[in-house]
Every structure is written in structure tokens, then in C-alpha cells.
Amino acid sequence: MPSTDFPLSIAGHLVQTPQRGEVxxxxxxxxxxxxxxxxxxxxxxxxxxxxxxFASWSGTPWEVxxxxxxxxxxxxxxxxxxxTRLLTLEQGKASSGAEWEIGxxxxxxxxxxxxxxxxxxxxxxxxxQVLCRHVPLGVVGAITPWNFPLLLAxxxxxxxxxxxNTVVVKPSPYTPLCTLWxxxxxxxxxxxxxxxxxxxxxxxxxxLTEHPDVSKIAFTGSTxxxxxxxxSAAGNxxxxxxxxxxxxxxxxxxxVDPKSIAxxxxxxxxxxxxxxxxxxxxxFIHESIYDEVAEALCEYAAGVKIGNGxxxxxxxxxxxxxxQYDKVCDLIEDTHRAGLRFxxxxxxxxxxxxxxxxxxxxxxxxxxxxxxxxxxxxxxPLLKYRDVEEVIARxxxxxxxxxxxxxxxxxxxxxxxxxxLEAGTVWINQVHQFSPHIAFGGHKQSGLGIENALEGLAExxxxxxxxxxxx
Ligand code: NAD
Numbered sequence: 001m002p003s004t005d006f007p008l009s010i011a012g013h014l015v016q017t018p019q020r021g022e023v024x025x026x027x028x029x030x031x032x033x034x035x036x037x038x039x040x041x042x043x044x045x046x047x048x049x050x051x052x053x054f055a056s057w058s059g060t061p062w063e064v065x066x067x068x069x070x071x072x073x074x075x076x077x078x079x080x081x082x083x084t085r086l087l088t089l090e091q092g093k094a095s096s097g098a099e100w101e102i103g104x105x106x107x108x109x110x111x112x113x114x115x116x117x118x119x120x121x122x123x124x125x126x127x128x129q130v131l132c133r134h135v136p137l138g139v140v141g142a143i144t145p146w147n148f149p150l151l152l153a154x155x156x157x158x159x160x161x162x163x164x165n166t167v168v169v170k171p172s173p174y175t176p177l178c179t180l181w182x183x184x185x186x187x188x189x190x191x192x193x194x195x196x197x198x199x200x201x202x203x204x205x206x207x208l209t210e211h212p213d214v215s216k217i218a219f220t221g222s223t224x225x226x227x228x229x230x231x232s233a234a235g236n237x238x239x240x241x242x243x244x245x246x247x248x249x250x251x252x253x254x255x256v257d258p259k260s261i262a263x264x265x266x267x268x269x270x271x272x273x274x275x276x277x278x279x280x281x282x283x284f285i286h287e288s289i290y291d292e293v294a295e296a297l298c299e300y301a302a303g304v305k306i307g308n309g310x311x312x313x314x315x316x317x318x319x320x321x322x323x324q325y326d327k328v329c330d331l332i333e334d335t336h337r338a339g340l341r342f343x344x345x346x347x348x349x350x351x352x353x354x355x356x357x358x359x360x361x362x363x364x365x366x367x368x369x370x371x372x373x374x375x376x377x378x379x380x381p382l383l384k385y386r387d388v389e390e391v392i393a394r395x396x397x398x399x400x401x402x403x404x405x406x407x408x409x410x411x412x413x414x415x416x417x418x419x420x421l422e423a424g425t426v427w428i429n430q431v432h433q434f435s436p437h438i439a440f441g442g443h444k445q446s447g448l449g450i451e452n453a454l455e456g457l458a459e460x461x462x463x464x465x466x467x468x469x470x471x
Contacts, residue, residue: 001089002082002181006035008199009183010042011049012192017042021173021199026092026318027308027353035176038198043168043207046196050139050166051213053193058136058164065162066113071189072158073109076102076182083150083178088309090177091149092317092354093272095309104434105154105182111436112158115457128469134461136164137239138215141208143229144179145221146172146320147275147376152243153179155451156218157195158436163460168196168214170205174321205229212236216460219243220277223400223445230448241449241459244442245374246402247281249395250431251385251417252293253408254286261407262296266304268405268431270358273306273316274378275324277446278403278425278432282371283382284391290384294362297382298344301358308353318354319377325354328377331370332359335379340364343382366394374400388417396422401443405431 007014017036025032038046057065076083080102087098119133142156153169160167171179176199183197198204205225209217209232216239219229226242233240250268252261269280285293309317319325329348336346345359359379361370371381385391395404404423406414411428418426424441427433434440439453450456 001033002079002086004181004184006033006177006180007184008036008038008042008180009187009195009197010046011196012187014184014187015042021176021201023090023175023177024321025089026320027310029352029354032089033177035180035199037173038200038204040207043198043200043204043211046168046198047139047208047211047213049193050168050196053166053191054136054138057161057166057191057194060164062116062162065164068189069109069113069158069162072186073106073113075185075189076109077106079185080106083181085310086181087150087178088317090175091146092320093309094314094317095312096315097272097317098309101148101151104151108151108154108436109158112162112457115159115162115436115454117163117454117457117461122465127467130465130467133464133466134163134458135464136461138165139213140165140167140460141211141214141217142167142169143205143208143217143219143221144169144171146174147272147277149175150178150182152220153182155220159457160218160460161190161195163457165216165460166194168198168208170198170200170208173199173201206232209233209238210235214238216240218451226447239459241451241456242442242447243277243440243451244402244445244447245400246277246279246442246446247372247374247398247400248278248403248405248423249282249284249398249421250280250405250407251391251395252283252285252289253406253410253413254288255409256289256407258289258292258296262293262300264430265293265407266297266300269380270304270316270378271432273319273356274380275320275376276432280405280431281374281380282395283380284385284395285382287384287386290363290382294343294360294382297360301344301360304358306355306357316358316378319356320354322354324376325356328356328375328379331373331375331377331379332356335361335364335368335370338364338368340368340370345378366397372398392417392420396420399445402446403427403431
């Protein structure tokens with residue numbers, strides 16, 4: 001653990017409060033540490049200070065803000081191992097996954113720092129010169145979930161700060177520690193009030209989304225909460241970016257080699273113990289190779305080490321919290337009650353940590369709960385299909401539209417299928433490729449708006465058109 005008491009960062013001050021939240025280590029079920037919870041007063045101070053800091057920060061040259069993002073990256077990089085360990089302790093993920101996430105934070109800050117949104121001359125015609133520029137919005141509220149707590153905060157903080165906004169971040173009450181520590185360090189390089197971190201429960205998130213002095217909410221979390229965020233944001237017509245839930249299909253075409261593809265399909269689904277918005281959550285396998293793929297998956301799964309993420313050979317950690325653990329246990333019980341067959345897992349041994357075995361369900365009907373619901377845990381339905389038209393219709397038969405993948409040797413065929421899938425991102429023979437320069441956003445009820453790329457950067461701005469000519 002770093003030597004800090006995880007203060008809130010408000011107006012450049014490091015703040016403790018009498019009201020405390022507890023972070024549970026999900027691998028042991030024990031309290032790791034407590035942290036200050038912000039109430040209405042702390043939130044109010046944070047928003048007002050962010051508002052006051054906006055005038056100066058938005059007028060700070062772009063190059064200076066770019067340099068500040070690089071300094072933020074350096075602060076994390078100088079403590080990379082400590083951040084990685086802290087992330088495993090609070091989130092539960094295996095060290096390799098924590099390394100990936102913390103490395104991603106550094107990479108994102110450095111890469112976003114390279115981006116620009118130059119003003120352009122749209123035309124020079126009868127109206128004179130038409131200038132199109134991007135102006136910052138004001139105070140941005142960033143609300144994050146518990147599966148990739150620091151990376152998803154950085155996805156919001158970096159573009160918001162670069163474009164000249166000031167920020168109030170509210171991390172998940174389950175995983176506030178890395179974000180609080182990042183905020184504490186950030187106060188060394190940012191002017192007071194530019195980046196504020198307030199930890200707290202769901203009600204704090206709601207107050208932030210309702211606040212009349214907040215101009216935008218950048219939210220990652222569940223679809224149900226996203227819908228509430230949109231409602232509360234309506235009061236002052238806040239801009240919203242919503243990255244929400246998914247029920248991603250993977251379509252495995254008949255020409256793949258079952259044995260060699262099993263490992264890739266496994267990680268597409270179970271990375272981060274399947275607590276991944278873009279995890280494969282429905283695996284459609286052509287009937288001609290279904291048995292072989294299922295067997296190869298079971299074989300691979302049997303060799304995967306689940307355990308405390310701090311242990312060197314652990315590949316998958318526990319679920320992050322009791323609420324999610326109970327939800328996934330209930331889904332497994334429902335699958336038993338429905339009389340469905342398990343190819344792997346299906347029996348949870350209740351112990352100290354929130355551990356769930358890798359669970360594969362054998363060709364359940366499309367209306368089974370384990371197919372329809374986003375498990376957000378290691379329960380994967382394997383689904384048999386006969387022809388391409390059928391599988392496309394079944395893959396699209398969901399309220400979600402986050403991501404999807406197609407696996408097959410014939411790239412043209414895979415691309416043709418990809419184009420017919422209702423999802424914001426479709427990967428072919430790969431998954432989970434993200435970049436600060438590639439747009440990411442959900443279709444249907446998986447979200448609204450874009451994160452990353454210049455499209456994502458522009459979402460932290462209003463477009464201003466200035467046109468005129470000499471008298
Ligand atoms: P959640 O919606 O319960 O909580 C997310 C955040 O919202 C937390 O900080 C929470 O305190 C806050 N919150 C809760 N109620 C609120 C309200 N009424 N107003 C404002 N804020 C509120 O989600 P979770 O359980 O933390 O995360 C899991 C979900 O996130 C899954 O559905 C997953 O698919 C989704 N997710 C999506 C993406 C993506 O990029 N699309 C990425 C990661 C996770």
C-alpha cells in the first residue's frame with residue numbers, strides 16, 4: 001500500500017471527512033482500508049472550485065495542457081508497481097491484468113496529450129470567412145465503475161482536461177483507492193480546482209448529475225444507471241457520454257481450427273473474470289464444430305489458475321464485490337433450476353473471497369437468463385447455430401449493442417457479417433483492441449456518444465462557428 005490515507009482532492013486541498021467508506025479486498029473478504037466519503041458540502045465545494053478554476057484553465061494554452069497530461073502520466077509511471085499492487089488489492093484482478101490497466105493509464109495520458117482539435121475554416125464565400133472552433137464546456141463530472149477503475153477515469157480526465165474543462169471525478173464506492181491516490185498526486189502539477197476527486201456512494205453520483213453548475217457527465221456503468229443519469233442531466237441540458245452494459249456475441253464460423261482458437265475465445269470471454277463490458281457474453285459456434293470447440297474450451301479452462309491476484313501464477317482473480325458475487329451465484333442457481341447442462345463449473349464453493357469457477361453452459365435456449373442477461377461474471381453460454389442468417393438475427397436479438405466479434409478464415413465473409421452486426425465495435429479474429437485514437441461507443445442501449453479518438457475529444461467541447469466579413 002502507498003503511504004497515503006487516500007484523501008479527497010478538493011480545490012487543491014487534500015481532505016478527510018468523518019464519514020468513512022470501506023474497501024474490501026475481494027480475494028479475502030477482509031477490510032483493506034477505509035476512506036473519506038464526500039457529502040453534499042464537499043461536492044458543492046468541489047463543483048464551485050472547479051467552476052472558478054475554469055476561466056483560467058480554459059484560457060491556458062493547449063500546449064501547456066498537453067504538457068500537464070504528460071506530467072500526470074509521469075506521476076503514475078514513477079509509481080507503476082505501487083499502483084499495480086494497489087489495483088489488485090482493491091479490485092481483485094490478477095497482477096498481469098493490473099499491469100495492463102496501469103500501463104494503459106500512462107499510455108492514454110501520453111497519447112491523448114498528442115491530440116489536437118484545430119479550428120478550421122469551413123468556407124470563405126459570400127458570408128465571408130466561416131471559422132469553426134471547439135470550445136470547452138465548463139465543469140465535467142466523471143463517474144466510473146469498479147471493473148477498470150483507474151483506466152476508465154483516465155479515459156475521461158485526459159480528454160476533458162486537454163480540451164480546457166475542469167473535472168470532478170466520482171469513483172465507484174467499491175474501488176476508489178487508485179483514483180484517490182491519482183488525484184492526490186495530480187494536485188502537485190495541476191492548478192487548484194482543475195481536477196477534484198470526491199469518493200462516495202450512488203447518491204453522490206446522483207447529486208453530481210443533477211448539479212446545475214456541471215456542464216457534462218461522462219459516465220461508465222450499467223444501462224439502468226445510465227438511464228437515470230440521462231434523466232437527472234436533463235435539468236440543465238448537460239451533455240452526456242454514456243458507456244453502458246453489453247451482451248456481446250462472438251460468432252465462430254465453421255472453418256476455424258477448434259483447438260487453436262480455444263485460448264483466444266476463452267480470454268475474449270473471461271478476461272478480468274468476465275467483469276468486462278466488452279467480454280464475449282454469448283458464444284455462437286457453428287454446429288459442425290460445436291462439440292470440438294466446447295471440448296477444447298473445457299480443456300483450456302481446466303488449466304487456468306484462479307486465485308488471489310497478488311500470487312504470481314494467478315490468471316483470474318475473484319469477482320470484485322459481494323453484490324456482483326451474489327448476482328452471478330443467483331444466475332448459476334437459475335441455470336440449474338432451468339435444468340440446463342454445465343460443461344464446466346456451475347458449483348460455487350462459498351469461502352472468504354468472491355471466487356466463482358469458470359462456468360460454461362451447454363447450448364441453453366436463447367431466452368434463458370444466462371443468455372439474455374449481462375452476467376458480468378464467469379458464466380458463458382455456448383450456443384449452437386446452423387446458418388449465417390440465423391446467427392446474425394440471434395446475435396442482434398438483444399437490447400445491447402456494445403461490441404461483437406467474428407472468427408473465421410475467410411476475411412471477406414467475416415467482414416460482411418461484421419457489417420450486419422448491431423454493435424459499436426466489431427473485432428475480427430481478435431478482441432479488446434483499444435486505443436486512444438480509435439473511437440469506442442455503444443449502439444442501442446449500450447450507450448450514447450464516443451470515448452477516445454478525435455470524436456471522443458470533441459465530445460468535451462461545443463462547436464462554435466464564427467463568420468463575418470469586412471464592413
Ligand atoms: P453502476 O451503474 O452500478 O455504477 C457505476 C457508477 O455510477 C458508480 O460510481 C456508482 O456509484 C454510480 N452511480 C450509481 N447510481 C447512480 C446514480 N443514480 N446517478 C449517478 N451515479 C450513480 O455500474 P457498476 O456495477 O459499477 O459497473 C458495471 C456495469 O458497468 C456493467 O453493466 C458494465 O457492462 C458497465 N461497464 C461499461 C463499460 C463501457 O465502456 N461500456 C465499461 C465498464 C463497465
